[in-house]
Amino acid sequence: MTRLLYVLLLVFAIQLSSLSAETLQSPDKKLTLTFSLTEKGEPVYTLLLNLKPVLEKSKLGILSSSGRGFSDGFVLSKVETSFFNNTWDPVWGEVKTIRNQYNEQAFTLIQPSEKNRTIILRFRLYNDGLGFRYEFPRQNQLGYFTVTGELTEFNLTGNHKAWWMPGDYDTNEYLYTTGPLSEINAFEVFASKEKGEKSQAGEAVVQTPLMMKSGDGLYLNIHEAALIDYPAMNLNVDRKTFSISAHLVPSATGAKAYLQTPAKTPWRTIIVTETATAILDSKLILNLNEPSVIENTSWIKPMKYVGIWWEMHVGKSSWNYSDTWNLKLADTDWKSLKPNGRHGATTERTKYYIDFAAKHKIDGVLVEGWNIGWEDWAGNWKEDVFDFVTPYPDFNVSELQDYAASKGVKLIMHHETSASATNFERRFDKAVSFMKKYGYDAVKTGYVGRIIPRGEHHDGQWMVNHYVRTAKGFADNQIMLDAHEPVRPTGLHRTYPNWMANEAARGNEFNGWSYGNTPEHETILPFTRLMGGPMDYTPGIFQIKLDYYQPGKKENVKTTLAKQLALYVTLYSPLQMAADLPENYERFPDAFRFIEEVAVDWDDTNYLEAEPGDYLTVARQAKGTDDWFVGAITDENGRLATINLSFLPRGKSYTATIFQDGTKAHWNSNPMEYVIKTETVSAEKTLSVQLAPGGGAAIILKPSK
Ligand code: NOJ
Ligand code: CA
Numbered sequence: 287m288t289r290l291l292y293v294l295l296l297v298f299a300i301q302l303s304s305l306s307a308e309t310l311q312s313p314d315k316k317l318t319l320t321f322s323l324t325e326k327g328e329p330v331y332t333l334l335l336n337l338k339p340v341l342e343k344s345k346l347g348i349l350s351s352s353g354r355g356f357s358d359g360f361v362l363s364k365v366e367t368s369f370f371n372n373t374w375d376p377v378w379g380e381v382k383t384i385r386n387q388y389n390e391q392a393f394t395l396i397q398p399s400e401k402n403r404t405i406i407l408r409f410r411l412y413n414d415g416l417g418f419r420y421e422f423p424r425q426n427q428l429g430y431f432t433v434t435g436e437l438t439e440f441n442l443t444g445n446h447k448a449w450w451m452p453g454d455y456d457t458n459e460y461l462y463t464t465g466p467l468s469e470i471n472a473f474e475v476f477a478s479k480e481k482g483e484k485s486q487a488g489e490a491v492v493q494t495p496l497m498m499k500s501g502d503g504l505y506l507n508i509h510e511a512a513l514i515d516y517p518a519m520n521l522n523v524d525r526k527t528f529s530i531s532a533h534l535v536p537s538a539t540g541a542k543a544y545l546q547t548p549a550k551t552p553w554r555t556i557i558v559t560e561t562a563t564a565i566l567d568s569k570l571i572l573n574l575n576e577p578s579v580i581e582n583t584s585w586i587k588p589m590k591y592v593g594i595w596w597e598m599h600v601g602k603s604s605w606n607y608s609d610t611w612n613l614k615l616a617d618t619d620w621k622s623l624k625p626n627g628r629h630g631a632t633t634e635r636t637k638y639y640i641d642f643a644a645k646h647k648i649d650g651v652l653v654e655g656w657n658i659g660w661e662d663w664a665g666n667w668k669e670d671v672f673d674f675v676t677p678y679p680d681f682n683v684s685e686l687q688d689y690a691a692s693k694g695v696k697l698i699m700h701h702e703t704s705a706s707a708t709n710f711e712r713r714f715d716k717a718v719s720f721m722k723k724y725g726y727d728a729v730k731t732g733y734v735g736r737i738i739p740r741g742e743h744h745d746g747q748w749m750v751n752h753y754v755r756t757a758k759g760f761a762d763n764q765i766m767l768d769a770h771e772p773v774r775p776t777g778l779h780r781t782y783p784n785w786m787a788n789e790a791a792r793g794n795e796f797n798g799w800s801y802g803n804t805p806e807h808e809t810i811l812p813f814t815r816l817m818g819g820p821m822d823y824t825p826g827i828f829q830i831k832l833d834y835y836q837p838g839k840k841e842n843v844k845t846t847l848a849k850q851l852a853l854y855v856t857l858y859s860p861l862q863m864a865a866d867l868p869e870n871y872e873r874f875p876d877a878f879r880f881i882e883e884v885a886v887d888w889d890d891t892n893y894l895e896a897e898p899g900d901y902l903t904v905a906r907q908a909k910g911t912d913d914w915f916v917g918a919i920t921d922e923n924g925r926l927a928t929i930n931l932s933f934l935p936r937g938k939s940y941t942a943t944i945f946q947d948g949t950k951a952h953w954n955s956n957p958m959e960y961v962i963k964t965e966t967v968s969a970e971k972t973l974s975v976q977l978a979p980g981g982g983a984a985i986i987l988k989p990s991k
Contacts, residue, residue, distance in 0.1 A: 308365055310391045314413045317558065321393060321409065327360040329395065329407055333416055333556065335504065339443050340558050344529075346407060347437035348420055348551070352428070353400045356420070357437050363404070364394035370410075376572070377583045377783035378860045380891040380906065386573040388412045403427040410574065414564060415557035417511060417574045424548040433543035436519070436532040438554055440508055442467070445528055446498040449810050449898050452476060453491030453520035454484055455535045455743035456736075458774050459792045461803065462810045464899050467498075468525045485743060490523045491533050493774070495817040497565070497810070497898050504558060505565050509817050511553040511574035513776040514754055516543050518745035519554070537748060538741030552776060557817075563893035566812055566904075575780040585727065585764045586784050588860035588886040591698055592643055593652030594630045596827070596865050599798030600835040603630030605655030605663075607678040613661050615670045620658045621679050631655040633682045636697075637689055642868035644693035647882050651690065652698040652730060652863070656681045663704045667736050671704040674717035687724045699726040705735040705744070705771070707752045714756070718763045727764060728786075728861075730822075731756065733771035745773045754778070757785040768822050768861050775819030787822040787861045791815035794824045794865060797843040798832070805844050805953050805980035806899050806921035808853060813898040816858060824865040825853035826881055828874050830957040847877060848947045848960045849982030854884045855917025856902050856982075862886050876962055880945050880984050884915055892933045901977075903927050905987075914940075916985035920977040922953065927975045927983060934969040939990040942967045946975055946983040953980020966990060 307322040318334040333341040347357025371387040388410040397403045406421040422428060445468050451460040452472035463475060473489045495509035508530065510519050517535040524530070532554070534542040553574045559565050580586070597603045608623035631653045639651045659672035677683050690697045699721050703710040710717075710731075721729065733744060742748045753772045760767045761784045770789035779785050791811060796803055808823075815821055827850050829835075830843040843850070854862055864871065864881045871878045885908030894916075896902040903918040914934065918927035934940055941964060948959030957980070967973065967987070975983045 308391065308393070310367065310389055310409065310411050312411045312413050313369075313371070313387050313389060316413065317411055317416065319391070319409055319411050319416060321391065321407070323360055323362055323395075326358045328358045329360060329393070331409070331418075333558070335558055340504065340506070341556070342441040342443060344439035344441040345437050346439070348433055349435035349437065350431050350433055352431035353403065354397070356405055359397045359399050360395040361398060362393060363396045366392045374577065376780065377578060377586055378588045378786075378887045380858055380888050382889040384569045384572065386569070388573070401427045412570050412573070414559050414568045415555060415570050417553040417555045417570060419551050419553045421550040422545065422547045428547050430544070430546045432541045433534070433545060434541055436534050436542070436551075438532040440530040440556060442498070442506075442528040442530060444501050446500050446506065448492070449497040449814060450492040453487030453493055453533060455487060455745050456485045457744065457771070458493060458790050458815065459796070461792060461807060462814065462899075467523055467528050470523050470525060487520050487533060488522065490525055491520050492523060493520055495814045496521055497813040499898070504560060505562050507557040507565055507813065507817060509555050509571060509776065511555050511571045511777045512576065512781070513552040513750055513773065513778070515545070515549070515747065515751055516551055517747045517750060518773050519552075535743050535745040537746050538739060543747045562813070562896045562898060566893045566896060568817075571777040571818060572780050575777040577780065578783050579781055580761050580783060583783055586766060586786075587649075588786070589649035589696070589728070590862050590864060590881070590886055591650035591652055592639055592648050592864050592868065593654065593698065594635060594639060595652060595654050595824070595863070596798065597630055597867055598654065599795050600832060602835055604628045605630065606660035607658075607680065608661060611662050615659060615673060620676065625680070629655065629678065629680060631678065632680045633685060636681070636686050639868060640686075640690050640693050640695045642871070643695045646871075646878065648695075648864060650696040650698045650728060652700060653681075654700045654702070656683075656700065663702065664735055667738065667740065668704070669706050669738055670709050671706060672702065672709070674701055674710070674713050675720045683724050691725065696728065697724075697726055699729040700732070701729055702732040702734065705733045706738040707733070707749060708738050711752065711755070714759055718759065718765065721765060722763060728766040728768070729760065730768045730770060733769075744771060749773065754782075757782045760784060766861075770822070774815060777818060779819050787820040787859045789822050791821055793822065794827060794843070797827065797841075800841075802841050802844050804922070808845070808849075808857060808919055809902050809921050810899050811857060812896075812902060820859035820861070821857060822859060822861055822863065823853065823857045824863040825850050825857065826864040826866055828866045828877065828958070829870045842954075842957065844953050844980060846947050846951045846953055846957045846960070846978050846981040847874075848945055848951070848984065849919050849953075849980065851877065851880045851945050851984035852917035852919045852982030854881065855906055855915050855984060856904055856919050860886050877945060877960060880986065883986055884984075885909060885911075885913070890933075894929060895927070901925055901927070903929060905929070905933050912989050914987040916987065917982065918975060918977060919982040920980070922979050924979045924981065925977050927977055929973040929975060929985070931967055931971050931973065932969050934987065936969050938968065940967050940987045941965075941990045942973070943986040944973075944975060944983060945985070947978035947981040951978035951981055953978070
């Protein structure tokens with residue numbers, strides 16, 4: 287049967303069960319979308335790859351208390367088809383140029399019973415997946431309305447293997463569970479000893495990006511793009527039928543979103559590929575976001591940084607200056623508090639970090655705990671914890687400004703908000719003026735704890751708007767942003783390229799004070815959290831055994847030292863921390879050389895081999911140079927990484943410096959053994975590098991002199 291005949295039959299079959307069906311193909315014709323209305327006027331769609339269903343007939347619709355809502359009673363009034371194909375250059379990124387090529391179909395739907403109220407369902411079909419959204423044009427019949435739910439379904443064809451974390455309205459700081467959809471049980475994960483601000487969404491509710499693999503080897507990823515003025519989407523999983531449906535994060539009132547026309551939802555995305563590496567190559571989510579709204583981007587600079595940070599997470603020093611408790615921001619004489627003698631962010635210690643950064647080509651120094659308020663910052667749901675402008679008595683901000691400038695190092699501001707977003711917003715302008723006055727052009731924000739406005743969630747519409755408001759506010763003042771504990775990213779760094787990184791997942795910090803991250807964790811993150819944008823994972827821990835700080839401590843960082851180096855390449859971010867203490871780096875100068883040299887901005891990226899939860903090898907070309915860097919990591923199983931160097935220019939000889947696990951290295955029993963080798967290589971060569979259990983390798987490739 288010819289392909290055309292098959293499509294015709296398929297359309298016919300869909301027409302039998304629906305009133306009318308439209309089809310659209312991806313530019314390479316591999317993916318087919320069908321759209322139709324049922325007899326009740328409900329919008330439904332299907333998605334096929336090579337004419338095989340990827341999504342069975344799935345419903346679309348928005349529930350609302352306005353009239354009958356937006357899920358049925360529709361008639362189709364207009365279909366507009368268009369094609370798009372161009373390229374654009376991100377301000378920073380994994381590649382220099384991105385192709386944006388899709389075929390689009392927009393369906394205008396009218397509800398006759400609601401005075402012909404109108405919505406548009408817009409679909410964009412790429413070679414590697416589908417994005418679609420709901421649009422509510424401005425109209426007399428529809429002004430303000432409340433969204434009470436979203437029906438969007440992704441009806442899968444089988445019991446796919448999934449890499450998932452529990453649905454939660456407040457945190458993404460979980461380990462992933464791997465297993466069939468039928469066995470998802472979020473409550474079991476909640477019951478385990480996890481940390482973080484939690485609000486359980488349900489037993490069979492998971493978060494996006496949800497990574498899956500079908501029985502016949504297809505890779506699928508469900509997420510969203512351009513999350514603005516709407517709550518984040520979790521997913522309900524039907525463990526018997528494998529129907530997945532949207533589960534929106536509620537607001538404090540229980541309603542999901544408050545909208546006013548013209549309005550649109552974020553794009554719902556499903557990436558479908560035949561290889562795992564193609565998932566990592568996908569630019570679908572970025573492409574669905576709007577171009578940069580910042581005209582002059584010359585001040586936005588990818589960078590590496592060190593910081594007064596890990597020493598607090600391992601208990602060596604403290605954020606707080608004194609141990610006095612129950613203080614009120616306005617009524618406390620902070621200068622007269624009795625110092626506890628463990629305060630990390632002192633003028634002297636900051637200078638030590640600045641000196642280290644200057645000596646080792648590190649661009650910035652983050653200082654946490656520099657400002658008043660840390661004495662009782664967490665857990666009290668208190669509104670005014672920080673004022674964002676007053677240093678502790680032992681932190682001399684103007685002296686440090688001069689010192690950093692004299693060394694050519696940038697200080698990075700830290701604004702923990704203790705999740706009191708209202709307090710941060712009220713004091714935002716003063717905080718920004720302070721930063722500008724003292725020469726800070728990058729800031730790390732944080733939202734630890736329960737959100738204020740009380741009752742709101744980290745991932746609800748109010749906070750989604752707050753994160754975007756702050757990104758814009760910082761952009762207006764030429765300040766780069768790295769947000770911790772925000773909603774997980776959805777590609778908005780295309781629109782706001784000063785919003786360089788986010789945490790929004792379980793970072794290296796968990797290794798400091800909890801059970802930690804499993805050896806497979808970093809092999810899953812690129813397929814899940816990083817699909818929406820860069821992560822501030824804070825790699826680079828060399829002192830992996832933590833009884834070094836806390837005698838008797840059993841849990842260590844669950845990787846080898848060489849794997850910590852590889853993470854600079856495998857976990858993409860334009861902001862990369864060298865997270866360990868300078869004094870530890872001084873003990874391993876040969877290994878630290880990799881962190882000194884590794885780039886943070888790239889002209890090209892080649893994912894060479896990958897399988898979620900198992901391994902990942904990637905090669906990247908440093909921006910504006912002929913140098914390449916390779917990172918290879920594995921889970922708890924050792925493996926031989928195969929690194930085909932055909933990405934190098936032909937006929938050119940390169941020197942490869944390979945930082946790899948020692949022969950007896952092991953994430954648990956012997957994590958800190960590594961070796962460094964040098965080899966002359968060229969494009970014709972394939973390197974085989976042995977990775978230890980929980981290990982990795984990092985390679986610098988420079989043209990031979
Ligand atoms: C949690 C952040 O993820 C971490 O990086 C920071 O040090 C603490 N909060 C304190 O703000
Ligand atoms: Ca965190």
